[in-house]
Amino acid sequence: MEEYDVTIIGAGIAGTSIARELSKYKINAIVIDKNNDIALEMTSTNMALVCQGGDSLTFRPGTLHAELNIKSIPLWPKLTEELGVPFKRIGGLGLIRNKSDYMKFLKMYTRAFRSSLRRDAPYYISENEFKPLQFLDRKSLKDLEPYISSKVLGALYDPNLSVTDPIKLAKALAENARANGIEFLLGNEIKSIEKNKDYFIVNTSKNSIKTKFVINATGINVDKIAEMVKARDFTYVPVKGILTDFDEETTELFSHQAFYLPRLGDPHVRAVVPIISGGLRVGIYLDFVMRTDKSLPSQGLRHNLNVIGDIIPGYPFRKHIKRTFFGIMPLTNAETGWHDFIVDIPNYVPRWINVVLGPAGVSSAPMLGKKVVDLLMMSGVHLEPKPNFNPSTKRGVGNE
Amino acid sequence: MSRVPNKVTLSIALKIINAMIRFAKDNEMLPGSYAVVDEGGHVIAFERRDGAPAATADIAIDKAWTAVTMKASGRILEVITRGQGWRLNVKHKGRLTIIPGAIPIIAHGRIIGGVGHSGGSAEDDLKIAQAGWAAIFREDDFESEVEERLSMARKLSKEIIKYVTDKSLRPVSVAIVDEWGEPLLLYRMDRAPFGTLELARDKAWTASAFRSFSENALVFYGEKVSTTNWNERVLPVPGGVALEYNKEFVGGIGIAGNEPEKDKEIIVEVIKKLDFQAIT
Numbered sequence: 001m002e003e004y005d006v007t008i009i010g011a012g013i014a015g016t017s018i019a020r021e022l023s024k025y026k027i028n029a030i031v032i033d034k035n036n037d038i039a040l041e042m043t044s045t046n047m048a049l050v051c052q053g054g055d056s057l058t059f060r061p062g063t064l065h066a067e068l069n070i071k072s073i074p075l076w077p078k079l080t081e082e083l084g085v086p087f088k089r090i091g092g093l094g095l096i097r098n099k100s101d102y103m104k105f106l107k108m109y110t111r112a113f114r115s116s117l118r119r120d121a122p123y124y125i126s127e128n129e130f131k132p133l134q135f136l137d138r139k140s141l142k143d144l145e146p147y148i149s150s151k152v153l154g155a156l157y158d159p160n161l162s163v164t165d166p167i168k169l170a171k172a173l174a175e176n177a178r179a180n181g182i183e184f185l186l187g188n189e190i191k192s193i194e195k196n197k198d199y200f201i202v203n204t205s206k207n208s209i210k211t212k213f214v215i216n217a218t219g220i221n222v223d224k225i226a227e228m229v230k231a232r233d234f235t236y237v238p239v240k241g242i243l244t245d246f247d248e249e250t251t252e253l254f255s256h257q258a259f260y261l262p263r264l265g266d267p268h269v270r271a272v273v274p275i276i277s278g279g280l281r282v283g284i285y286l287d288f289v290m291r292t293d294k295s296l297p298s299q300g301l302r303h304n305l306n307v308i309g310d311i312i313p314g315y316p317f318r319k320h321i322k323r324t325f326f327g328i329m330p331l332t333n334a335e336t337g338w339h340d341f342i343v344d345i346p347n348y349v350p351r352w353i354n355v356v357l358g359p360a361g362v363s364s365a366p367m368l369g370k371k372v373v374d375l376l377m378m379s380g381v382h383l384e385p386k387p388n389f390n391p392s393t394k395r396g397v398g399n400e
Numbered sequence: 401m402s403r404v405p406n407k408v409t410l411s412i413a414l415k416i417i418n419a420m421i422r423f424a425k426d427n428e429m430l431p432g433s434y435a436v437v438d439e440g441g442h443v444i445a446f447e448r449r450d451g452a453p454a455a456t457a458d459i460a461i462d463k464a465w466t467a468v469t470m471k472a473s474g475r476i477l478e479v480i481t482r483g484q485g486w487r488l489n490v491k492h493k494g495r496l497t498i499i500p501g502a503i504p505i506i507a508h509g510r511i512i513g514g515v516g517h518s519g520g521s522a523e524d525d526l527k528i529a530q531a532g533w534a535a536i537f538r539e540d541d542f543e544s545e546v547e548e549r550l551s552m553a554r555k556l557s558k559e560i561i562k563y564v565t566d567k568s569l570r571p572v573s574v575a576i577v578d579e580w581g582e583p584l585l586l587y588r589m590d591r592a593p594f595g596t597l598e599l600a601r602d603k604a605w606t607a608s609a610f611r612s613f614s615e616n617a618l619v620f621y622g623e624k625v626s627t628t629n630w631n632e633r634v635l636p637v638p639g640g641v642a643l644e645y646n647k648e649f650v651g652g653i654g655i656a657g658n659e660p661e662k663d664k665e666i667i668v669e670v671i672k673k674l675d676f677q678a679i680t
């Protein structure tokens with residue numbers, strides 16, 4: 001039986017960014033995924049936004065969600081450059097239609113300032129790495145986005161918001177980790193895990209592996225895998241998000257991310273993003289579902305068409321639909337809406353780390369790897385930096 | 401592919417309770433009380449584990465009721481009342497329980513029931529209740545292993561439900577209480593009106609309190625027992641039975657749903673099959 005120091009289960013953005021960070025150290029580690037390729041689950045079905053942190057009401061200071069996202073902001077340009085992955089600063093617009101919107105954005109603006117721009121802020125980032133948010137009046141907004149609805153009176157502008165290609169990024173992270181010595185075992189579904197005093201036996205559909213440490217980064221399945229060794233000390237609810245892509249012709253209509261604040265009693269997100277490969281991505285119709293739910297209810301497309309029609313009125317979007325698809329993500333504290341990430345060692349299972357991301361998980365990727373390395377070091381794993389780590393070389397990770 | 405339920409049935413309520421117990425055990429949390437209520441706030445299923453304080457029973461039930469009737473989780477209520485929620489307790493005979501561990505069951509965009517847990521710290525209660533709600537989004541079904549007393553109560557109530565179903569009788573509520581009249585288990589079969597659960601609980605209490613058939617409270621201790629109102633749980637109506645196991649008094653069972661004499665007959669027939677004796 002093969003033996004490893006660390007086994008990472010899941011090759012989504014979480015597993016691959018942790019693998020890449022670990023590949024900077026002398027360690028014997030492997031990444032296992034049930035699929036035959038990288039990033040085929042949540043990491044391939046999202047809004048592709050990164051550098052989030054200043055732009056949304058959900059980033060409450062004090063949460064891991066805020067910490068990992070905000071601290072990741074300055075790391076994005078270098079990371080994507082090293083790996084040769086597309087990255088584009090598009091900027092985000094929080095759209096204001098009335099005074100109540102304005103008051104809420106003002107609160108957000110203050111929060112963003114307090115949590116990252118003030119010198120004594122918990123996640124201080126200097127001004128050349130994190131540009132301050134600013135309010136735009138109707139005229140400056142029109143200059144940026146000429147086709148925007150006349151109902152919009154202004155916006156809170158976050159110049160930091162960016163887009164990337166999460167699938168390409170996860171692949172590049174994996175291939176770079178592989179080139180630096182991390183092994184990959186794809187097409188192997190975890191079936192059971194045995195917990196022993198000093199090691200785990202991980203049984204997949206095809207192999208058994210002995211490992212000292214497990215990092216459980218299985219996306220929507222983190223709870224199920226954790227339950228195998230009684231390491232589930234958290235709960236989340238699966239939430240399906242339905243997105244619609246519009247064809248390349250819509251690219252020239254809009255160049256920023258833009259969103260309306262959620263309305264009371266309406267949980268759905270109303271946002272548009274010009275994605276990096278061209279065209280607009282619009283969503284998100286949200287619904288609590290079973291994790292295996294594959295249905296695509298028509299309310300999804302209807303919602304998304306309403307959203308884009310509300311932001312850019314008078315364009316025949318219905319004729320430019322490219323595809324409607326969904327992703328299922330874990331939402332913690334769903335009964336209050338106070339979502340947070342989980343990146344932690346459970347109370348009663350040492351040498352195990354659960355990684356539950358959910359909203360803005362891609363965006364937190366650069367810091368996530370560092371956070372996990374910290375946890376490993378705290379658990380006594382000896383991590384010695386590799387002098388010959390190369391941040392850009394790549395090697396295929398597929399089954400040879 | 402299974403769909404998210406749009407109504408909490410008895411079997412879904414039991415799935416929720418099993419998930420809560422499993423979570424509590426996996427995380428070495430103290431044994432407590434687990435309640436699931438319908439969208440009106442009325443108990444569908446309740447269990448109290450061995451060793452859990454008796455007082456946690458009504459706290460768990462009232463938490464679930466609060467989450468449904470206030471349409472919000474205990475966490476939210478705590479925040480929006482700025483920790484002063486207890487002041488509201490002059491209302492509703494003190495039932496409002498504005499502390500974590502109370503969660504509305506949200507599915508298809510509406511509240512279809514509530515979950516309550518009591519027995520641990522506020523943080524543990526919250527985590528256990530969350531594990532309960534999330535269970536309706538799970539495809540897998542499992543039964544958690546429970547301690548001896550609760551497992552006997554489960555067995556007894558399942559036999560009652562089976563008997564009622566096999567004989568096509570009217571659906572019933574089942575209540576099992578300990579030797580002090582405190583609830584260990586409450587189950588309400590689908591389509592049994594919510595009032596039957598309260599009747600069953602009162603019958604079980606009466607049988608336990610007087611260590612005899614519930615109707616004997618009247619016969620042995622005089623008419624006044626039911627009319628003096630010294631305890632609102634006294635219900636000297638047939639359908640409550642005091643139980644012995646290995647010649648030892650262990651508590652009472654009450655059911656309601658059919659004519660009282662029929663309810664009593666169901667219990668007497670079913671306990672014969674298990675090793676319980678009725679105290680006459």
Ligand SMILES: Cc1cc2nc3c(=O)[nH]c(=O)nc-3n(C[C@H](O)[C@H](O)[C@H](O)COP(=O)(O)OP(=O)(O)OC[C@H]3O[C@@H](n4cnc5c(N)ncnc54)[C@H](O)[C@@H]3O)c2cc1C
Binds near residue numbers: 012041042220241363
């Ligand atoms: C609609 C929607 C919009 C979003 N928008 C954004 C956004 O704009 N910006 C942003 O940052 N984030 C966004 N997110 C969130 C982001 O997509 C996720 O946080 C991120 O992709 C999670 O990555 P992960 O690696 O944890 O999970 P995944 O990508 O799902 O990876 C988990 C991996 O584990 C593997 N696995 C699972 N079970 C097993 C098993 N039993 N055995 C072996 N392998 C297994 C899977 O095959 C998978 O490859 C969005 C999410 C959704 C659903």
